[in-house]
Amino acid sequence: MAITVPVMLAAGYVGHRYSPSFRNLYPPIKLSLGLAIPTAVFFTVTDKAAIEADRELVARFSVTRPEDAAAIARERQPVWTMEGFKKYAYDNRLKLLGYSWAAAVAGVLMYTYNRKDITKSQKIINARLVSQVLALVGAGAFALSLGEEKEKPIPVDAHFERVMRGEEVMHHQH
Numbered sequence: 077m078a079i080t081v082p083v084m085l086a087a088g089y090v091g092h093r094y095s096p097s098f099r100n101l102y103p104p105i106k107l108s109l110g111l112a113i114p115t116a117v118f119f120t121v122t123d124k125a126a127i128e129a130d131r132e133l134v135a136r137f138s139v140t141r142p143e144d145a146a147a148i149a150r151e152r153q154p155v156w157t158m159e160g161f162k163k164y165a166y167d168n169r170l171k172l173l174g175y176s177w178a179a180a181v182a183g184v185l186m187y188t189y190n191r192k193d194i195t196k197s198q199k200i201i202n203a204r205l206v207s208q209v210l211a212l213v214g215a216g217a218f219a220l221s222l223g224e225e226k227e228k229p230i231p232v233d234a235h236f237e238r239v240m241r242g243e244e245v246m247h248h249q250h
Contacts, residue, residue, distance in 0.1 A: 084110035097196055105197050108204065116174065123170060144234045162221070169218045173211055180207035 087110050091098035098106070140148075165172060184203035188194065194202070 083114045087113070100196060101200070102197050105200055109200070119170075120174075139235055147234075166218070166221065173214050173218075176214055177207045177211045180210045 084107075088106065091106070091109075101109075181203045184206045185199060188199045188202060191199070
């Protein structure tokens with residue numbers, strides 16, 4: 077987050093220099109807008125880095141056989157069923173929440189753009205609040221779906237089962 081302050085300062089400078097609308101906003105709104113982009117970038121970058129680090133760690137200690145890898149590849153192929161959609165939504169839940177939030181902000185701003193009875197600051201606050209509510213509803217829906225996940229059987233780890241039966245140990249003793 078060390079880059080947050082320079083990004084906020086640069087965005088504030090550009091906004092004041094080139095946008096009369098930005099100059100008319102109240103400081104808390106300017107701060108909120110300035111923090112939104114670096115925060116979103118931070119969470120996106122750290123999420124991708126964590127996923128990559130997990131993949132590298134798993135690859136380092138993986139002892140998957142080719143036939144097991146083929147079964148995993150078949151499992152990952154898209155299936156256009158309700159279960160396939162649920163799996164896709166669960167696997168991409170952060171992206172879906174982020175895109176939904178951004179779409180809600182844009183939609184509410186477009187809806188309130190021509191209203192003359194409220195100020196620009198009120199329009200931005202309204203868009204932010206509506207999008208936050210929708211994001212919280214989406215996060216709650218994902219949390220509820222996680223509760224349903226616990227009822228499903230745990231998949232069997234083929235490598236673990238071979239080790240427990242002694243097949244891998246005998247193979248490595250030769």
